[in-house]
Amino acid sequence: MTTDRLGNPLSCTAAAVPGLEAAIAKLHAYQADPIADIDAVIAAHPDCVMAHAFRAAAIATALDAAFAAELQASLGKAVALAPRGNAREQGHIAAARALADGDIEGAAEGWGRVAIAWPRDLLAVQLAQVCDFFLGYSHMLRDRVARVLPHWQPGMPGYGFLLGMQAFGLEESGDYARAEAAGRQAVVLNPQDGWGAHAVAHVLEMTGRAEEGVGYLRATSAGWAPGSMFAYHNWWHLALFHLDRGEMTEVLRLFDENVSGGGFGQALELVDGAALLWRLHAMGAEVGDRWSSVARGWRQRTADGIYAFNDVHAMAAFVATGDTAAQAEQLATLERAAAQGRGTNAMMAREVGLPAARGLIAFGQGDHAGAIAHLLPLRGKANRFGGSHAQRDLLSWTLVEAALRAGDGPMAEALVAERLAQKPASPVNLAWARRAGTAAKAAA
Numbered sequence: 001m002t003t004d005r006l007g008n009p010l011s012c013t014a015a016a017v018p019g020l021e022a023a024i025a026k027l028h029a030y031q032a033d034p035i036a037d038i039d040a041v042i043a044a045h046p047d048c049v050m051a052h053a054f055r056a057a058a059i060a061t062a063l064d065a066a067f068a069a070e071l072q073a074s075l076g077k078a079v080a081l082a083p084r085g086n087a088r089e090q091g092h093i094a095a096a097r098a099l100a101d102g103d104i105e106g107a108a109e110g111w112g113r114v115a116i117a118w119p120r121d122l123l124a125v126q127l128a129q130v131c132d133f134f135l136g137y138s139h140m141l142r143d144r145v146a147r148v149l150p151h152w153q154p155g156m157p158g159y160g161f162l163l164g165m166q167a168f169g170l171e172e173s174g175d176y177a178r179a180e181a182a183g184r185q186a187v188v189l190n191p192q193d194g195w196g197a198h199a200v201a202h203v204l205e206m207t208g209r210a211e212e213g214v215g216y217l218r219a220t221s222a223g224w225a226p227g228s229m230f231a232y233h234n235w236w237h238l239a240l241f242h243l244d245r246g247e248m249t250e251v252l253r254l255f256d257e258n259v260s261g262g263g264f265g266q267a268l269e270l271v272d273g274a275a276l277l278w279r280l281h282a283m284g285a286e287v288g289d290r291w292s293s294v295a296r297g298w299r300q301r302t303a304d305g306i307y308a309f310n311d312v313h314a315m316a317a318f319v320a321t322g323d324t325a326a327q328a329e330q331l332a333t334l335e336r337a338a339a340q341g342r343g344t345n346a347m348m349a350r351e352v353g354l355p356a357a358r359g360l361i362a363f364g365q366g367d368h369a370g371a372i373a374h375l376l377p378l379r380g381k382a383n384r385f386g387g388s389h390a391q392r393d394l395l396s397w398t399l400v401e402a403a404l405r406a407g408d409g410p411m412a413e414a415l416v417a418e419r420l421a422q423k424p425a426s427p428v429n430l431a432w433a434r435r436a437g438t439a440a441k442a443a444a
């Protein structure tokens with residue numbers, strides 16, 4: 001029986017394995033371009049089931065309708081070959097199919113079961129964790145990795161990537177010290193590990209260590225940035241650190257040169273573009289015509305209804321640019337998804353996507369009390385539409401500005417107190433605290 005270096009069974013010939021492993025390792029590091037690499041493997045070994053399974057999974061995790069035709073073509077080949085594959089490969093294909101069908105939870109459990117049966121299947125662990133991320137399952141981000149760790153030892157191929165995954169799960173679960181140690185070790189083991197560096201960035205973000213965040217990302221970027229498919233997101237994190245420090249020129253430079261560096265060709269990039277500009281917009285900062293490319297990308301996706309988390313970021317672009325027609329289309333998509341959508345997204349749209357979108361629209365209309373009414377109940381449940389704590393902070397950020405603009409001093413003070421409890425030295429939080437105090441005095 002053919003296996004990979006970690007003993008995972010493969011139904012293909014041994015000659016296909018090195019190329020397959022190389023493509024998978026690129027996805028572990030988010031280095032470009034695993035699809036090009038796997039296409040070369042498929043060209044040489046057209047019946048390699050795992051290669052087709054991998055290709056479909058890699059495309060499905062983009063959660064972007066722009067790749068729908070490509071995904072269906074790739075998935076079709078994988079499904080056709082599945083009867084010739086082994087149980088592990090069939091598990092991968094079933095999970096990719098679930099994700100393509102909008103069943104994010106089913107995909108997470110599908111890859112999760114593969115990882116339970118073959119705990120050294122690092123791809124299954126990664127894909128399950130990516131789905132946990134889409135689902136906002138903080139503890140599962142941690143526990144997916146904990147489940148398989150007893151089967152791993154330092155020095156095994158890919159061990160550093162497992163540490164990076166563990167680091168992100170620990171961070172999202174609030175275990176910052178262990179997360180930071182694991183993430184830093186992952187990057188030491190493999191400086192190209194953009195996911196490991198990302199986990200450290202999240203720790204520094206959540207603990208209000210913006211200066212260290214700037215230093216860490218800049219010091220490690222020579223490793224993770226060149227050739228990365230994910231660098232734009234780590235640059236987004238760097239921009240957040242500079243934003244916290246009030247360094248607007250650097251924030252805008254990072255947007256121009258790095259966050260937008262990929263041309264906003266995929267939804268995940270558009271999320272970061274919108275998330276950064278919206279924070280600036282909500283604060284009343286001038287961003288010039290930077291919204292144009294972000295809003296253009298989102299306008300091509302208004303009817304997709306794949307992922308409410310993305311739809312809310314699209315709405316931010318449409319509100320900031322005053323595009324009321326696109327706002328209406330995006331709201332209609334969310335309402336349709338909530339009422340009759342497929343899979344997990346129906347719940348996400350209903351529970352979080354719709355109130356968040358309505359909150360942003362109200363904010364854009366100057367109805368700050370209305371924005372608070374929509375957004376405040378989301379403080380406890382926004383995780384239900386996925387993403388990270390740092391990404392969902394967009395909602396809290398908007399709430400603070402809405403409370404200040406509404407002249408609601410007690411509300412603003414309460415919301416700022418939440419933020420200061422986590423980041424007492426944050427210049428942005430301290431500036432908000434001063435404004436909230438002024439508003440509270442004025443109202444007294």
Ligand SMILES: [Fe+2]
Nearest residue numbers: 198233388390
């Ligand atoms: Fe992140």
